[in-house]
Amino acid sequence: MVLQDEKMNRREAIERLLGGSVATLLIAGGLTACRQRKSSDALQANPVTQAALHIPCIACGDCMPCPYGVDIVGCFDVWNDAADNNELPDPKKAASPHYAALTRSFLADYHNRIPLLARAGHCINCHRCEPLCPQHIQIPVFLRQMEWVEQNAENRT
Amino acid sequence: MLRTVRRTIAIVLWLLSTLSLLGIFRVAWVGRIQLVPALLAINVGILVLLAIVTLVFGRVYCSVICPMGILQDLVGWLSRRVRPAANRYSHPLWGHLTRPLILIIGIWGFVEGIHWLPALLDPWSEYGRMVTQGLYPLWLWVRDLLSGLNGPLGTWFEHEDFHTASFQASVIAAVVALFVFLTAWIWGRTFCNSLCPVGWTLSWLSRCSLFTISFDASRCDYCGRCEARCKASCLDARKLHIDPSRCVSCFDCISACDKGAIHYRFRYTRPALSGKGQAHNESRRQFLATSALFLQLPFVSRAQDIIEEGWIDEGTYYRTEQLDAEHEKRVKVYNRKGQLVVERYKPVMPPSTGNIARYLTRCTSCHLCIVHCPTHILRPSTTEYGPEGLLVPTVNFTTGFCRPECNACADVCPTGAIQTFSLSRKQRDKMGVAVFNSLTCVTATDDVDCDACVRHCPHQAITMVVRGNHKVPKVTVNRCTGCGACEFYCPALPKAIHIEGLLS
Numbered sequence: 001m002v003l004q005d006e007k008m009n010r011r012e013a014i015e016r017l018l019g020g021s022v023a024t025l026l027i028a029g030g031l032t033a034c035r036q037r038k039s040s041d042a043l044q045a046n047p048v049t050q051a052a053l054h055i056p057c058i059a060c061g062d063c064m065p066c067p068y069g070v071d072i073v074g075c076f077d078v079w080n081d082a083a084d085n086n087e088l089p090d091p092k093k094a095a096s097p098h099y100a101a102l103t104r105s106f107l108a109d110y111h112n113r114i115p116l117l118a119r120a121g122h123c124i125n126c127h128r129c130e131p132l133c134p135q136h137i138q139i140p141v142f143l144r145q146m147e148w149v150e151q152n153a154e155n156r157t
Numbered sequence: 158m159l160r161t162v163r164r165t166i167a168i169v170l171w172l173l174s175t176l177s178l179l180g181i182f183r184v185a186w187v188g189r190i191q192l193v194p195a196l197l198a199i200n201v202g203i204l205v206l207l208a209i210v211t212l213v214f215g216r217v218y219c220s221v222i223c224p225m226g227i228l229q230d231l232v233g234w235l236s237r238r239v240r241p242a243a244n245r246y247s248h249p250l251w252g253h254l255t256r257p258l259i260l261i262i263g264i265w266g267f268v269e270g271i272h273w274l275p276a277l278l279d280p281w282s283e284y285g286r287m288v289t290q291g292l293y294p295l296w297l298w299v300r301d302l303l304s305g306l307n308g309p310l311g312t313w314f315e316h317e318d319f320h321t322a323s324f325q326a327s328v329i330a331a332v333v334a335l336f337v338f339l340t341a342w343i344w345g346r347t348f349c350n351s352l353c354p355v356g357w358t359l360s361w362l363s364r365c366s367l368f369t370i371s372f373d374a375s376r377c378d379y380c381g382r383c384e385a386r387c388k389a390s391c392l393d394a395r396k397l398h399i400d401p402s403r404c405v406s407c408f409d410c411i412s413a414c415d416k417g418a419i420h421y422r423f424r425y426t427r428p429a430l431s432g433k434g435q436a437h438n439e440s441r442r443q444f445l446a447t448s449a450l451f452l453q454l455p456f457v458s459r460a461q462d463i464i465e466e467g468w469i470d471e472g473t474y475y476r477t478e479q480l481d482a483e484h485e486k487r488v489k490v491y492n493r494k495g496q497l498v499v500e501r502y503k504p505v506m507p508p509s510t511g512n513i514a515r516y517l518t519r520c521t522s523c524h525l526c527i528v529h530c531p532t533h534i535l536r537p538s539t540t541e542y543g544p545e546g547l548l549v550p551t552v553n554f555t556t557g558f559c560r561p562e563c564n565a566c567a568d569v570c571p572t573g574a575i576q577t578f579s580l581s582r583k584q585r586d587k588m589g590v591a592v593f594n595s596l597t598c599v600t601a602t603d604d605v606d607c608d609a610c611v612r613h614c615p616h617q618a619i620t621m622v623v624r625g626n627h628k629v630p631k632v633t634v635n636r637c638t639g640c641g642a643c644e645f646y647c648p649a650l651p652k653a654i655h656i657e658g659l660l661s
Contacts (some may be wrong), residue, residue: 067603069648089572105309106317108311112304116557122646125612
């Protein structure tokens with residue numbers, strides 16, 4: 001489908017993967033809201049390679065320090081490591097047998113590398129980091145996406 | 158044979174209880190089959206089962222089920238390996254006096270609401286605190302090491318930023334551990350013989366047990382091996398007499414005797430002496446009276462609703478001056494840098510605990526819930542509940558929040574202090590209520606937009622209202638369960654939104 005088209009940009013890939021607009025989905029926010037959403041059949045029929053989710057962070061550290069203590073570079077690093085190896089626990093595929101193993105390895109990696117109070121959930125969406133990024137990454141959006149995956153993973157463990 | 162069976166079951170149960178107290182396995186029934194937790198939970202099935210086991214086999218509870226008893230046996234066994242010369246235990250006469258005294262003190266503390274007194278005397282919670290305060294930090298350290306491993310093994314372990322030990326609890330547990338280890342090393346089961354009220358209570362039942370250890374005087378040559386091996390120091394080899402208040406039916410004496418003079422036999426094969434039958438009845442009556450005292454106490458009371466109290470109205474802002482005049486700030490939480498994180502007027506209790514009196518009465522502070530909480534928000538209290546509630550678990554949202562899909566604490570709680578609840582009840586039962594303080598909110602101090610609390614509220618209890626240039630949260634008290642997600646994710650220091658407990 002659309003996702004197999006290599007020309008699609010990253011934002012579209014994420015929106016497709018999350019089954020809707022990233023902004024609306026994440027602002028709707030809470031755990032319950034996320035859990036109630038149904039998985040898209042199209043996604044399960046056509047497995048996506050998660051390399052499309054790679055965040056183009058070059059770890060320059062210009063965005064840091066975050067005034068609210070989020071380790072932005074570290075979080076993106078964890079995310080990219082998982083995405084490059086196709087090991088992100090996609091909440092949409094929670095029914096699949098691989099999900100539990102992916103969840104465990106992703107959470108262990110994330111929790112071991114990033115201190116508790118520097119994880120993506122502590123982003124308050126103040127957008128102070130965005131103008132500093134030479135790669136023009138929408139940092140809060142990606143942090144929320146990461147938190148969404150993490151919260152879904154923790155819900156099931 | 159009997160001894161091997163006893164030792165196997167004991168080791169299995171001891172390992173299960175220790176591992177579940179370390180948070181490695183979640184085996185809830187190991188705690189539930191202990192006597193004091195079963196009494197507090199009014200778990201009739203377990204109580205009847207324990208009574209039947211004791212009435213049939215004697216006081217096997219203390220050598221098979223109770224982890225404290227097994228620990229003393231293990232220490233004694235080690236000590237005999239190391240110094241076999243001193244292999245005979247003696248029992249001081251005062252030991253007969255101390256146990257009833259301690260039982261009375263425990264019941265008095267229970268009735269008077271001095272919570273830590275019965276908690277200090279219950280062997281299961283003693284053992285629980287020893288493990289959770291002593292061994293658990295060690296296990297966390299090992300886990301940290303293991304989490305550094307690459308490959309699949311490393312994914313099973315996670316680095317923990319916080320440890321669950323507290324100073325007061327550690328000191329108390331260390332003193333008890335030192336006492337138990339030392340006395341067990343030198344005198345065998347001293348805690349069990351001279352202090353433990355549970356064993357003493359059970360010994361009244363075991364006096365009339367169906368099976369008992371008996372001597373065959375015709376075969377005995379009074380060599381004294383059985384007395385030397387008796388770990389409860391209850392056996393007098395000269396008089397061929399066993400003190401029923403201390404014997405735990407460990408069968409050590411049977412395996413020690415090479416003449417076959419000691420048997421584990423049906424007690425009532427021959428008609429009992431005329432005087433003894435009445436004594437049994439009296440002791441049974443005495444026991445029933447004691448247990449009735451436990452059962453009659455008013456356990457059950459209703460949870461009280463904070464809204465009735467009138468100091469937090471729905472949707473209104475929190476007036477600190479008014480609260481300052483009426484209450485004192487009992488709970489203060491500091492982070493590692495020593496900065497004040499949260500001040501609470503009332504401590505937060507774990508979910509589904511009812512009111513404070515009920516919670517403190519039921520909880521024996523075995524700290525099983527503390528270990529099993531996946532977000533490590535439960536901690537032993539210090540001054541939060543006042544002096545009588547020392548060591549009872551309280552909630553701090555410094556390491557996470559009470560996850561809406563989790564009921565681990567209620568699942569493991571052996572005493573029923575945290576009542577079992579379904580996950581659907583978790584969505585509406587209150588453990589506190591969120592309170593907003595606009596003075597420290599980042600919208601005021603940093604002049605930025607922030608929606609951390611709204612975004613993370615699992616129950617959509619927070620809405621945003623415009624105040625000045627920014628939007629600030631407004632709590633819908635009816636929806637808020639006090640899970641603490643808003644407090645945990647609040648970026649302000651001290652927290653601009655925090656949870657107030659429900660006690661009254």
